[in-house]
Amino acid sequence: MTKNISYNTRYLYATVIFLAVAVLAVVTVRYASAVSDSIEEIYEIKISELGLVIQVPRDLSDMTYKIDTTTFPESPTILFSSSLLEDSDKDGFCTSSYGPLGLITVTKLDPVKLKYAPSYDNWHSAGEYNLIYQYPQQGCSRDAKVSELQSKLINILHKSFVTTRIQENE
């Protein structure tokens, strides 16, 4: 009888310990996952031609751009896309030449005085320059999935826009 009790007790302890470890493991994994989500990987995209840097999350780390100085020579314009978006579209309207993620104008002019004035969350200063973000005017594809991707990346770039700064000397 004593033997039996002792055996059962040991069995009970083992079961409790096993369950405790299992619960601890689940909690740890979930916590680790949460921590990993909150610490987002940040990538810096250098626009060396204009001495600018913009910080973007991983989803936009393949960002592409094209600088246009023909339309507005003294205030260059940067048109944005991403490699993924460009590759997703077969008609060729999602390349950076069309600025499907929008554009940033780099100017010394006062945005408020510009006739085509953007709202305040679409511009900020970097050194002596004013940077103005403008959304693209359209979708770049007939494909709804490509449009969905474009919308998602536009919102990411819009949020990242405020991180644009002058590139420090290295």
Next chain:
Amino acid sequence: MNNTCCNMIAYLRIFKRFLIVVIVVSVATVILVARVVYADLPQPAWWGGNVCDSVTNPGSYPLGGSYNGQLACGPGSNQGGGYLIVHFYNNAFGVGEWECVELSKRYLYLAYGVAPYQANGGEMVDNYSGDDLVKVANDGSRLPSPGDIFSSYDGVGDYWGHTGVIMSVNISNGNGTITILEQNHALPSNGVRTVSVANGILGSGIVGWLHNPVDSAGLNDIFQATGLSEYGWRVSYNGTSAWQSLLASTTTKDSLVVGDFDNDGKDDDVLQASGVSGIGWRVSMNGNTAWQTINGSTTTKSTLMVGDFNQDGHMDDVMQATGLSAYGWRVSIGGNTAWQSLKASTTTMGSLLLGDFDSDGYVDDVMQASGISGIGWRVSYNGTSAWQPFNTSMTITKDSLMVGDFDNDGDLDDIFYTSGVYGTGWKVSLNGTGAWQSLKDSTATQSTLLLGDFDSDGYVDDVFQATGLSEYGWRVSYNGTSAWQPLKASMTTLGSLMVGDF
């Protein structure tokens, strides 16, 4: 007695139900007819019945302005709005709500069936590649019309350009204003803005516009009402195609006028003013649908003309010049409303022409070619103003005159004259006020001629002739100046023909 009483009650109940059914059906019919006759452009199907797509795109709202049933929506991306790309239909090019281009692309799609294409605001005009609309440069040679789509650049910092819909045109002698419907422009905005026009040039950086030839009565299809049951009504597209059947009808041209009674932007609806009580005025929409009675009037075609007196951009208002002082001039808006007085006048249709002599974009000015020295040509603007001197030196009467657009300014205000005599031939008085300018030296008179737009350049300046002679057939003189060009081998004369946009 009890049975009789119960039967009576039962009958009354049945009658009551019958009455309710009759009322419901009548109301539904009236609503349906009203919707058919007055229909604006439909709300976009992709909005799912929600104003400015507010469910799919939360926070969206109408800015206040609208044109032809289409709302300007916001907030635009330059006004703090978010960004949602929508597709008007499966496999349509994506369009961003509420960019300026969204409004233009939406209007082009709903009004003219133009599929969305790749273009920012400044590119909307240049990138159009269809055949139905014409591109017009803002160089002073032509003026826009309501429903045209413009492109502009606002100057410094305006990388994408801007675009919108022209709502109204108020220009006289090249100077005045237009109003435009727009999205995502400077705040505050209700979506409507006035743009100045000087010497025929539109301001605010407008570089050009897309013009729908149909809306300025760019007419090029020949409609025939033979009166013969074996032919019925039929049409020759552009005056060149083989006859295409429209409707089995024996009604002849004598009681018919062509207009835009369903407000679809095409002058392809055939109204009959039967003069018969109980039939009244009725319309065959597109010339191929069964008659729909729209007015109980017994007035016949002989005292009627069709214009745009409510300035909604559609030729669907029926004006009557009775010659009776008790009635004067009056108009039935849309052809389906009660007479409204325009002007106390006893002048009859015999000496009147309708046109757009104040260049406001609407065919609602009444010109009289009195033939009286010292009075000459005079005009009543909008059909309501007192007579204004117009061209007092002209004594030529309506019989040899027609109204067209020979200076390609978008207004039906040039007076075409056929002398019937070699050496004087055809002439035009630009804007109805200019001195005669020679066109083609032809003896062809009005009895064989129609004015239309047979080169599809958007302007009513081509002279169509149906001679009835096999050696000539149907032919056209482009701009009223070119040598005759053959259209179709036909011996049909003008007696059964009208021009329209079928």
